[in-house]
Amino acid sequence: MSTLPNQLSDITNHFGPHLNFSHGVRLETGVEPDKIVETHCCFCGQQCGIKLKVKDNTVIGFEPWEDFPFNKGMLCPKGVKRYLQGEHPDRLTTALERDPASPGGFRSMPYQQAIERVASEIARIQSSYGNDAFGILSGASLTIEKAYLMGKFARVALKTPFIDYNGRLCMVSAAAGNKKAFGIDRAANPWNDILGAEVVWISGANVAECAPITTNYVWQARERGAKIIVVDPRITPIARTCDLFLPIKPGRDIALFNGILHLMIENDWLDHDFIEQNTVGFEALAEHVKQWTPRQTAEVTGISERAIRQAAELWGTAKTSFLLHARGIEHHSHGVQNVLGAINIVLASGRIGRENCGYATITGQGNGQGGREHGQKCDQLPGARDISNPEHRAFIADIWGIDEKELPGAGVDAYELIRKIDSGEIKGLLSLCFNPMVSLPDNNFVRQALEKLEFYVAIDFFLNETAHYADIVLPGSLHEEDEGIVTQIEGRVIKINQAVDPPGEARQDWRIIQDIAKALGRERGFTFGSPREMLDELRVASKGGVADYSGITYEKIERQGGVFWPCPSDDHKGTERLFEPGSWNPVAKGAGPFYFPDGKARFNVAPYTPPAEDVDDEYPIILTTGRVVSQFLSGTQTRRIGPLVNQYPEPLIEMHPQLAERLGIKDGDLATAESRRGTITLQAHVVTTIRPDTVFIPYHWPGKKSANQLTISAQDPISKIPEYKVCAVRVRKA
């Protein structure tokens, strides 16, 4: 039984979120730290360099790390205050067992006893229902070593195919689109290529709030004369000073990209040589976009024909450019098609694989890139290998010392895994670094599924909202309590350095996983003594794969300020820019710069389809969701950091005054938004910076403040990303 062990208020009284502010030694002036540790931020995919000041095994503050090349000391407010997650009153320092009689619904138990209980429950479930009855949800904020271990643990120790990760909610549409078009999934360029671009096209990326340091790159390009095009239903801070703002109706991005390509063809703004020599599939695509006249594009996208023509002219006639996109185009039931649409206009321009000619998705999570390469994704093995490919399976099985036949096949995506729990197929769950009660869409369904689990073990450093449903909670480690590598937004592999030791009985997540393996009697292959040992095995496991890390070492990262993968040998310095003319890769083997046997990139016909749930008379308003700068993802950390919470304490529902007037709502009024799945009542924020047909709610909060009560669990058929960015709601004054 995994219902809540106690009243929610009782659980949160004991386990938070409570707000931590600086006090004690953290407020004292003139304190000499024992040491200063160069490491990186624990939050987003930019992985800004930061120096942590450590005194008596506590992070007491930070110093900007001005020598780190990506951010040069810059930080967003989350990075500045991240140290307040340490020494936090909510920190889990012992293992917990669900116990409705105890205050807060959980009681402390000895760590080893908890491990034994977890192992016996896993064994019981797997022997009663089969190995496949146990599932794992993992996360993309984990280091690569841990992500690698999770994939291996699922397949080798638990012998279950059912592992997936929260990158499913984040980067998978971009990953799938990139693989279809380029044969590889990585930002094609280092961010320095933004600086020299004549046009920077930003689609569905609230850069200033979700990747704040990237703002400086974009605006530095503008100082040099670049034109900035921003496509978004809201005027975000990056849009405020752009040269052309295209206020797209949520869910219509493919139509825009197809319309832009139509105009590029009509005006012959094409790089014919590049298309001829480096791509396949242009003719079919050209035929398909004939229907996307500016008029038709305007009708569908809700952007004026004139603005569409201006965008096409700016993009079409540029000599250099950089196209960036993020969750705004990816969180859709046709997210992969949106990404392919974006890539099509890049390929048609021929502006890729050269200095100042670039393309990238802005990866969201800390290790969003690296976390999706080495095997915690349901269909993947280390080195971005394919779990259904016999050669790949044999290669990895050999490294893991198992028979290829023992290696499970592809599992299912994170949401499907929840559905399998609901249907009773999966009876037991282990989660690490994933808080689906906040982060998955239609979370009333998620709760219903969790309640059906026979056994659920959560590993976390705070009791997140999903862990409320756990039978056992194991106290894991904070970012600053472990070391390992992470691949950031540009494809640059960086090193997280340990600053402090975990408190009490808390310990590094990889130790916990190995302790479970040992208690299960499946210790073989899980006796790593350090992250370095795991990296050494991963280097071998990734060798020869597309995501080749074999030449990456902690020492090389430190020496070079990071190493861009692929880095296939010890004497290789890494690959900053992909697809350079004449470059070699293990798939094309010299035939061309792209990762297909013929070395050519693929144009893909990206047909337009409307969102899964379009507006109608009953639910006439579009709901779109996203982030605010002071919070991160499901807020397990940031909702506990006082200064960040004070900055934006609660979600607001953002709406245009024209809509507000029609609904009789004034700024500051309580407004109720209702979808077919749930209802939410929040304060209205009436601003002219959003389309009048759309409302926006940030998603970082749980329970009654959770935007994901309303969102739809429709998913992209290829990437399985949920459609967070569009569903239909009705809104009234509360």
Next chain:
Amino acid sequence: MMEFFIDPNRCIGCQSCVQACGECDTHKGHPMIHLEYVDRAHSVQTAPVVCMHCDQPTCAEVCPADAIKRTEDGVVQSARKPRCIACSNCVLACPFGVPKMQAEFNLMMKCDMCYDRTSAGKKPMCATVCPSGALFFGTREEIEKLRPRSTPVNQFRFGQQTITTKVNLMTPKTARVEYVDVAAAMNEQTIGKEITFNILTNLSDNEEAKR
């Protein structure tokens, strides 16, 4: 010489400066930066304000207790605790609205340009962390190279008073006022409000002319 430059055009309102200001050793836990929305109902524009460090500081001139001192290198400091009588004259008189009366301590406190850092050759906290370049600390040569479209201004006129400051404000060389409305470039024209489409006026208008 290192100077401080504010570029409000670049501000994204993230409050990184505010959060980092509270980490500064001279006033830990008490951010001194002001960061406000200009008019959130109509724009996401925000404006950060640090102490401008005037050559002849009005705050010091109006202080009846002579509590506000300017260092030899031109940094105007928070009021001195033994002298400050918490009268708030400085708060009312500062033309930039910078000083804050900290009721908790009965003391006027304000940005001292991270004196503990800048006097030791480091950059101020806010200008180091600012992710958008709205706050910048560096040489004049650096800023000229980095911001070719803007000019640093450090003279301001308030009524009859001309104030010269240590801190510079970046102002556009060509001051074209732009206003971006979400409805301006929408296909469905909205009702009841004149929409002006004034972005990208320098680009081809052929298509519009044809229509």
